[in-house]
Amino acid sequence: MDQKTKGKLYGIGVGPGDPELLTVKAVKAIESADIIISPTKKMGKPSIALRIADPYINPETELVIMDFPMLSLSEERDKLEAQWGENADQIQKMLDDGKTAVFLTLGDPMVYSTYSYVMKFLLDRGMAVETISGVPSFCSLAAHLNLPLTQGEESLGIVGMTQPEAEVNAVLDAHQNIVVMKVSANAKGLAEALKKRHLENHFVMISNIGMANEKVTRNIEDLEGKVPYLSTVLIKKQNEA
Numbered sequence: 478m479d480q481k482t483k484g485k486l487y488g489i490g491v492g493p494g495d496p497e498l499l500t501v502k503a504v505k506a507i508e509s510a511d512i513i514i515s516p517t518k519k520m521g522k523p524s525i526a527l528r529i530a531d532p533y534i535n536p537e538t539e540l541v542i543m544d545f546p547m548l549s550l551s552e553e554r555d556k557l558e559a560q561w562g563e564n565a566d567q568i569q570k571m572l573d574d575g576k577t578a579v580f581l582t583l584g585d586p587m588v589y590s591t592y593s594y595v596m597k598f599l600l601d602r603g604m605a606v607e608t609i610s611g612v613p614s615f616c617s618l619a620a621h622l623n624l625p626l627t628q629g630e631e632s633l634g635i636v637g638m639t640q641p642e643a644e645v646n647a648v649l650d651a652h653q654n655i656v657v658m659k660v661s662a663n664a665k666g667l668a669e670a671l672k673k674r675h676l677e678n679h680f681v682m683i684s685n686i687g688m689a690n691e692k693v694t695r696n697i698e699d700l701e702g703k704v705p706y707l708s709t710v711l712i713k714k715q716n717e718a
């Protein structure tokens with residue numbers, strides 16, 4: 478497809494929390510950008526991705542906070558699509574003006590990220606888009622705890638607790654190692670599923686990895702209480718996690 482514009486959008490992953498986990502490529506893109514786009518779930522509340530990338534952002538660079546409300550993809554897809562379309566229009570205008578824009582994403586841009594929807598809109602319109610990978614939260618978790626995600630012939634499943642219970646159960650039953658994301662959406666449900674499978678001693682949860690309020694727990698009771706939004710669980714059936 479012809480690239481109709483002079484400008485370019487970089488979608489970059491800033492990693493899960495530690496600003497030292499940005500790639501050199503991501504930092505270079507941030508440093509040379511005309512515009513930094515920071516998505517936020519709630520206008521007025523700065524995004525976590527922006528906080529992580531902050532040390533690399535030139536104070537002179539234009540900052541655009543873009544609204545990505547937290548709506549249910551299955552129940553409110555129309556509203557979300559309208560918002561993504563509006564956001565894509567705004568980015569297209571920047572690119573039509575010949576600007577280089579950087580869209581910040583927590584972790585990796587291709588893992589459960591709003592960037593991926595806007596990216597599709599812009600690619601369909603023939604815009605120049607380059608995505609720069611970041612460290613996903615679950616890879617960071619495994620490295621941080623010196624725990625392999627998979628070894629030898631083992632499989633790895635990834636599931637979000639926003640998915641229907643049957644899908645979560647299917648992933649839990651199909652793999653030896655499982656990464657559970659968006660835990661806070663139904664942490665109690667996950668605790669029950671672990672107990673039912675006698676996996677109480679086979680999981681670890683990290684909240685806010687790479688941040689000042691980071692917490693690591695292997696206590697099932699912590700899943701039954703209030704769980705921070707940025708929480709990921711790794712389940713290892715063959716070993717204690």
Ligand SMILES: C[S@@+](CC[C@H](N)C(=O)[O-])C[C@H]1O[C@@H](n2cnc3c(N)ncnc32)[C@H](O)[C@@H]1O
Nearest residue numbers: 493584585588613614658659685686707708709
């Ligand atoms: C919308 S998804 C974003 C995923 C992100 N793109 C990635 O590559 O990790 C949000 C989920 O990612 C996980 N997550 C992201 N950052 C995290 C962090 N600093 N600590 C623990 N989990 C994190 C949590 O499971 C959280 O609910």
